[in-house]
Amino acid sequence: MQYTEIMVRYGELSTKGKNRRDFINRLFGNTMKALQAFPALQIHAKRDRLHIILNGEDSQAVMAKLGLVFGIQNYSPTIRVERDMNAVRQTAIAMLKEQVQQGATFKVNTRRADHNFEMDTNEINADLGDIILNAIPELTVQMHKPDITLRVEVRLDGIYLSSQTILGAGGLPVGTAGRGMLMLSGGIDSPVAGYLAMKRGVDLQMVHFFSPPYTSEKALAKAKELTAKIAPYAGSIQFIEVPFTKIQEEIKNKVPEGYLMTIQRRMMLRITDKIREMHHGLAIFNGESLGQVASQTMQSMAAINDVTTTPILRPVISMDKNEIIKIAEDIDTFDLSVMPFEDCCTIFAPPAPKTHPNMEKTRNYEKLIDVEGLMAESIAGIKTSEIRPDQHFLEQDQAEIADLL
Amino acid sequence: MIYFDNSATTAAAPEVLKTYQTVSEDFFGNPSSLHAIGNKADNLLTQSRKQIASLMKVRPDEIYFTSGGTEGDNWVVKGTAIEKHQFGKHLITTEIEHPAIKNSMAQLEKLGFEVTYLPVDKRGFINPADLKAAIRSDTILVSIMAVNNEIGSIQPIKEAATILEDYPNVHFHVDAVQSIGKGLEALLQTPRIDFLTFSAHKFHGPRGTGFIYAKKGRMIAPLLTGGGQENNWRSGTENLPAIAGMAKALRLLLTNEAAKVVQQRAIKEKIYQHVKQLPKVTLFSEDAQDFAPHILCFGIEGVRGETVVHAFEDHDIYLSTTSACASKTGAISGTLAAMHVPEKIATSAVRVSLDENNTMAEADAFIKAFDQIYHRFEIINS
Numbered sequence: 190m191q192y193t194e195i196m197v198r199y200g201e202l203s204t205k206g207k208n209r210r211d212f213i214n215r216l217f218g219n220t221m222k223a224l225q226a227f228p229a230l231q232i233h234a235k236r237d238r239l240h241i242i243l244n245g246e247d248s249q250a251v252m253a254k255l256g257l258v259f260g261i262q263n264y265s266p267t268i269r270v271e272r273d274m275n276a277v278r279q280t281a282i283a284m285l286k287e288q289v290q291q292g293a294t295f296k297v298n299t300r301r302a303d304h305n306f307e308m309d310t311n312e313i314n315a316d317l318g319d320i321i322l323n324a325i326p327e328l329t330v331q332m333h334k335p336d337i338t339l340r341v342e343v344r345l346d347g348i349y350l351s352s353q354t355i356l357g358a359g360g361l362p363v364g365t366a367g368r369g370m371l372m373l374s375g376g377i378d379s380p381v382a383g384y385l386a387m388k389r390g391v392d393l394q395m396v397h398f399f400s401p402p403y404t405s406e407k408a409l410a411k412a413k414e415l416t417a418k419i420a421p422y423a424g425s426i427q428f429i430e431v432p433f434t435k436i437q438e439e440i441k442n443k444v445p446e447g448y449l450m451t452i453q454r455r456m457m458l459r460i461t462d463k464i465r466e467m468h469h470g471l472a473i474f475n476g477e478s479l480g481q482v483a484s485q486t487m488q489s490m491a492a493i494n495d496v497t498t499t500p501i502l503r504p505v506i507s508m509d510k511n512e513i514i515k516i517a518e519d520i521d522t523f524d525l526s527v528m529p530f531e532d533c534c535t536i537f538a539p540p541a542p543k544t545h546p547n548m549e550k551t552r553n554y555e556k557l558i559d560v561e562g563l564m565a566e567s568i569a570g571i572k573t574s575e576i577r578p579d580q581h582f583l584e585q586d587q588a589e590i591a592d593l594l
Numbered sequence: 595m596i597y598f599d600n601s602a603t604t605a606a607a608p609e610v611l612k613t614y615q616t617v618s619e620d621f622f623g624n625p626s627s628l629h630a631i632g633n634k635a636d637n638l639l640t641q642s643r644k645q646i647a648s649l650m651k652v653r654p655d656e657i658y659f660t661s662g663g664t665e666g667d668n669w670v671v672k673g674t675a676i677e678k679h680q681f682g683k684h685l686i687t688t689e690i691e692h693p694a695i696k697n698s699m700a701q702l703e704k705l706g707f708e709v710t711y712l713p714v715d716k717r718g719f720i721n722p723a724d725l726k727a728a729i730r731s732d733t734i735l736v737s738i739m740a741v742n743n744e745i746g747s748i749q750p751i752k753e754a755a756t757i758l759e760d761y762p763n764v765h766f767h768v769d770a771v772q773s774i775g776k777g778l779e780a781l782l783q784t785p786r787i788d789f790l791t792f793s794a795h796k797f798h799g800p801r802g803t804g805f806i807y808a809k810k811g812r813m814i815a816p817l818l819t820g821g822g823q824e825n826n827w828r829s830g831t832e833n834l835p836a837i838a839g840m841a842k843a844l845r846l847l848l849t850n851e852a853a854k855v856v857q858q859r860a861i862k863e864k865i866y867q868h869v870k871q872l873p874k875v876t877l878f879s880e881d882a883q884d885f886a887p888h889i890l891c892f893g894i895e896g897v898r899g900e901t902v903v904h905a906f907e908d909h910d911i912y913l914s915t916t917s918a919c920a921s922k923t924g925a926i927s928g929t930l931a932a933m934h935v936p937e938k939i940a941t942s943a944v945r946v947s948l949d950e951n952n953t954m955a956e957a958d959a960f961i962k963a964f965d966q967i968y969h970r971f972e973i974i975n976s
Contacts, residue, residue, distance in 0.1 A: 407633070524655075586634065589620075590641050593613045594841045 190287050192248040192266040196351065197239035197255065200262035200359055208365075216260045216362040222424040223254050252355065257421045259388050260365075261357030265340070269347045272306065274316065277348050281317050281339055282324045284352050294331035295321065299341040306343045313341060361390030363423045368392045368470040369502070370429075370461055375412045375532045378476030378505055380419055380522040381513050385504035386474045387422045394468060395426060395576075396461045398433040403537075408530040410582040413574075418522050420578040427468075431460055432570040436563045441537050443557040450542040452555050454484055454493040460564055462497045464571070472500040478513065479506050483542040492546040528583075596911040596956045600796075601743055601772060601889060601947030607798040607846060610839040614800055617835040625832050626821065639832055642841040649844050651783060652807055658824050659837050662804040663771040665817075666791030667694035667737075669828070670767045670806060673814030674735040675702050681763070682732030688712045688720050688749070689932035690742050692769060696928070699737075712738075714932050717880065718747035726757045735765045740773035740781060744916040744929040744945060745879045746889030748778065755786035765789065765812060771796055771804075775847040775950075776886050777855035788812045794836065798949075799843035803836035847950075854950035859887035861948055861957045866890055868961050872968060876939055878930060888949065891916065893942030897971045902944045905970075909963035916945050 199216065217234040220241075224230055229244040230251070239261075243251065248266050255264055268284065270276040285295065299313040308316065317339065318330055328337075342349040369391045371383040387393050397412040413428055420426045436456050444452050461473055477485045484493065494501055505513050517523035581587070597605070606614075617638065623631035625639045640654075647654040660666045675685070687699055689711045699709045710728040712720045725736065736758060738749050751768055758766050767789040770782055775797050782790060789812065793804040808814065808827075820829030866881045869892055878891040894902060899915035906913055916927040930940040946960075 405628075583637075584641060585637050590638055593616060593638070593838055594642060594645050594845065 190248075190266070190268070190284060192243060193269045194243055194267050194349075195241040195248060195251060195255065195264050196267050196349075197241065197264040197357070198262045199237065199239070200260055200357070200361070212260070212362060212365055215364050216258070219260070219362050219364070219424065220255070220258055223258050223421070224251060226254070227251055254421075255357065256355075257358060258362075259358050259360035259390065259422060260362035262359065263354050263357050265351040265354050267349050267351040269349050272343070272348055274308065274313075277313075277341065277350065278317065278320045280350055281341075282321060284350060285321055285325055285328065285337060285339060288337055288352060289325055289327055290336075291327055293328055293337060294335040295328050295337040295339060296330060296332050296335045297321070297339045297341060299343070301343040303343050303345050313343070317341065358388070358422075360388035363387050363390060364392045366390035366392070367472075368394065368468065369472045369474050370394050370396050370465045370468070370470045372457065372461055372473065372475040373397045373412055373415065374476070375408060375415060375526065375530070376476065377510075377517050377523065377526040378478060378481075378513055380415045380476075380526060381516045381520070382474055382476040382504045384419050384422065384516065384520050384522075386502070387419070391472075391474070393423065393426060393474070394470065395428045396431060396464055397428065398431045398457055398460075399532075400432075400434040400437050403434065403437070404531055407528075407583065408532050411525060411528055411530055412532075413576060413580075413582040415522055415525055416576045417578055417580045417582070418525060419520060420576055420580075425575050425577045428574050428576045429464060430572045430574075431464075432567055433457070436558075436567055437537055439558045439563060444554050446539045447541065447543045448546060448551060448554045449537055449539050450484055451489060451492050451546045451551050452558070453537070454489075455496050455551070455555060456560070456563070458493055458501075459496050459560070460567055462499050463564065463568060465499060472502050473497075474502050474504065476505055477503045478508055478510070481510065483544045486544045488545040489543070492548055492551045495548065495551070525583075596909075596952075596959060598911060598913045598946045598948060598952065598956075598960065600949040600952075601945065602914055603795050603801075604798045604949055605951075606795070606800055606839070607843055609846065610799055610843045613842045614835045614839040617838045621834060621838075625834065626823065635834055638838055639834055642834075642838045645841045646805060646844055649848055650807060653810060655825065656807055656810055658806050658808055658827055659832060660791075660804045660806055660828065661802050661833070662795065663692070663769070663791055663793030664694040666771075666793070666804055666806045667692065667769055668698045669817050670765070670789045670791060670808075670814060671695060671698040671735065671737060672702065672817060674765045674767075675705075675707060676815035677813050678734040678765070679707075682730075682734045683707045684710070684730050684733045685735045685737070686710045686712065686725065686728050686733060687737045688714065688739070690714050690718065690720075690744070690747075690929040691737065691739055692743055692771070693928075695737055695739070695769060714747075714929075716933050716935075718742055718745045718878070718929060718933050719884070720749055720754075722750050722753035722757055725754055729757070729761055729764070733761070733764050735767060737767040737769065739769040739771075740778060741770075741776065741886045741889070742929055743772045743889075744927050744943075745891040745933075746772075746886035747879075748773075748781070748884050748886055751781050751787070752784055755784045758786050765814075767791070772886065772889070774844075775851055775854070776858075776888055777851060778886075779851075789814070794840035794843060797843050797847040799840040800836040803833055803840050805840070855887050857950065857954075858948045858952065861952055861954060862887060862890050862946070864954065864957045865946060865960060865964075869964065874968070874972065876942065878933075878935070878943055888947055890946040890948075891943055892946075893939060893944060894968060894971055895939070895942060896975045898941050899944045902942070902967065905967045906944075906963060909959075909966075911960055911963055913944050913946050916943050 227246040229246050231242040233240045297314045297317045299310045339352045373379045373395045399409045416428050621635045621638050623635040625636035643654045647657050712724045765788050770790045771793045788809045790807040795801045816827050818829050869875045874895040876893045
């Protein structure tokens with residue numbers, strides 16, 4: 190079916206009062222960015238819908254990209270025909286024939302924006318219903334919850350037909366919630382937390398700690414690859430790599446074993462908070478799930494959280510591992526996450542980390558290291574890059590390998 | 595030279611050999627080594643697997659590299675037996691399988707497993723009803739080849755799959771060595787299939803390499819244990835030059851597959867139509883759609899297959915007496931015996947097997963040579 194446009198309905202936007210204009214503008218911008226591979230498209234943002242005029246671009250390919258744009262409730266591939274009932278009838282039949290299954294039910298739902306059109310709503314419904322029943326005997330009419338609803342809109346510039354409503358990604362347009370930093374390790378949870386944050390409109394930047402030679406280049410590449418995996422939801426994502434070797438070595442040297450992990454996490458959080466400030470972020474996100482490991486008990490969280498008053502948001506806090514894995518599989522980060530490269534959370538992990546660290550002891554042990562000096566040195570070594578969805582990091586020698594294979 | 599013995603082996607493609615050499619020189623590291631040279635090799639291994647998986651439309655972790663078709667067949671049969679013996683000791687296969695399957699089954703029989711060999715009709719096809727009747731509560735494996743290597747009959751894999759839908763615990767293996775690149779993608783992608791075996795040298799890849807597809811979630815025991823390569827399923831340092839070469843050969847094979855299949859079928863059809871009209875020719879293959887496009891098996895009455903092979907050799911045309919593996923021993927074809935072709939006729943069988951490099955001009959040259967050979971034996975035997 191050669192569709193002429195895609196009609197996009199907004200999600201929760203409609204409830205957002207006077208911020209509405211900002212939301213729509215942001216969604217418009219994000220949609221433009223997501224669809225930049227299709228130069229012929231024209232996109233118009235209206236008060237309650239976005240119209241994407243296809244101008245010959247492939248509707249399936251466009252819709253696949255649209256499915257990744259947060260803030261879209263659903264969308265319908267649509268055909269515009271001239272204001273001529275014969276054209277409407279033919280198109281309606283062709284459209285339903287493509288979708289029809291044995292025993293399916295349907296109804297026609299007409300709306301008229303132009304009340305001067307020669308037929309009224311009921312006449313159009315009845316006319317098309319008759320024609321379709323004759324042309325496609327497998328179909329029967331059903332008014333309440335039919336399998337297929339043929340929507341017909343009579344407007345001044347033509348008549349618009351659609352028969353499918355496809356669920357969008359939901360959520361809020363990325364950027365509408367403001368900027369946040371995600372502490373991305375490379376495991377299963379943090380990419381899921383990042384995805385969920387973006388779904389609620391966060392403009393996300395990744396903060397990744399790496400500790401060569403304790404962690405390999407591959408672990409860093411994996412974190413970048415994970416970022417590229419969820420970058421389609423945002424267009425591109427800033428990736429901030431923070432050298433952490435010296436801090437870990439210092440802590441290992443000076444801090445009692447039971448508190449290694451707690452102090453390490455406090456340092457990570459301090460640095461992330463500093464970066465957040467530099468990048469004008471409003472909050473810090475992480476992949477903590479209550480009680481999953483020693484650092485994710487409430488006592489541990491309190492002892493770690495102690496270093497900042499910045500909101501630390503934990504999108505997967507209440508999820509079971511299986512629920513997190515389910516989302517990781519849906520967004521296709523799971524297979525990457527389980528690749529076995531050591532990350533800086535697992536090195537120097539004491540055999541028995543404190544699950545109930547004492548706040549006073551924590552603060553005192555931290556005084557054994559030069560917090561300010563180490564942070565400054567680490568932040569001076571930060572590298573920042575912009576990661577796009579089509580980038581790959583785990584695969585080297587691409588050109589040479591393409592030639593070989 | 596006209597090479598019509600592509601089911602025995604194919605000539606490695608020049609591009610494949612180039613890959614083989616470059617990889618041997620520039621990616622010589624062991625993929626398991628931790629350093630950069632090892633990583634470089636590991637990366638190529640990963641990419642090769644990914645490419646093969648994507649061409650086969652499966653997941654990369656469903657592809658396991660082997661040393662070829664014989665290993666793949668042995669592995670799935672014996673690996674299933676080892677893995678699942680506590681659930682049952684009954685296996686089902688057909689009377690026309692490649693010896694790699696048949697002899698693996700025979701070995702298991704000596705260890706106390708029971709094997710049902712499904713018969714074929716006189717055209718060379720199993721009957722799905724026989725499969726249904728053969729399945730027992732202790733059946734652990736059904737292994738059926740997709741394309742018979744001697745006469746080219748395409749077995750009713752879809753029908754077998756439908757039957758096996760009701761027996762979800764039974765492993766379903768399909769020996770696909772002769773069917774890759776022959777326009778049978780839809781058949782090989784039947785969802786109920788659990789294992790597929792492939793061999794690189796049948797599609798212009800390097801010798802001594804191949805792969806199996808193993809559906810995610812299905813387990814077979816390893817036959818080669820050791821350093822834990824291939825996800826601990828098949829140990830041994832990976833044959834990276836051959837694997838990369840195979841990935842390339844597979845890509846080349848499947849490029850324009852449909853057109854290549856049409857061409858092979860046209861050549862087969864031309865030869866088929868010619869020999870069919872001669873009174874002393876027995877045809878064991880058909881030109882019907884349920885026969886592969888590249889295999890044509892026939893015999894000249896009263897003339898031994900090997901005599902015909904040598905006679906064609908004088909014309910610089912190379913074919914074989916049915917399966918190359920059995921041809922040296924002079925054993926009669928297992929498939930023809932299963933079809934109840936009388937031994938005297940079966941010994942006359944020769945096999946023409948084509949690939950995408952064969953041409954219509956070669957078909958014409960073959961027909962010309964055939965007529966001379968046919969005429970000569972007609973006089974001698976009269």
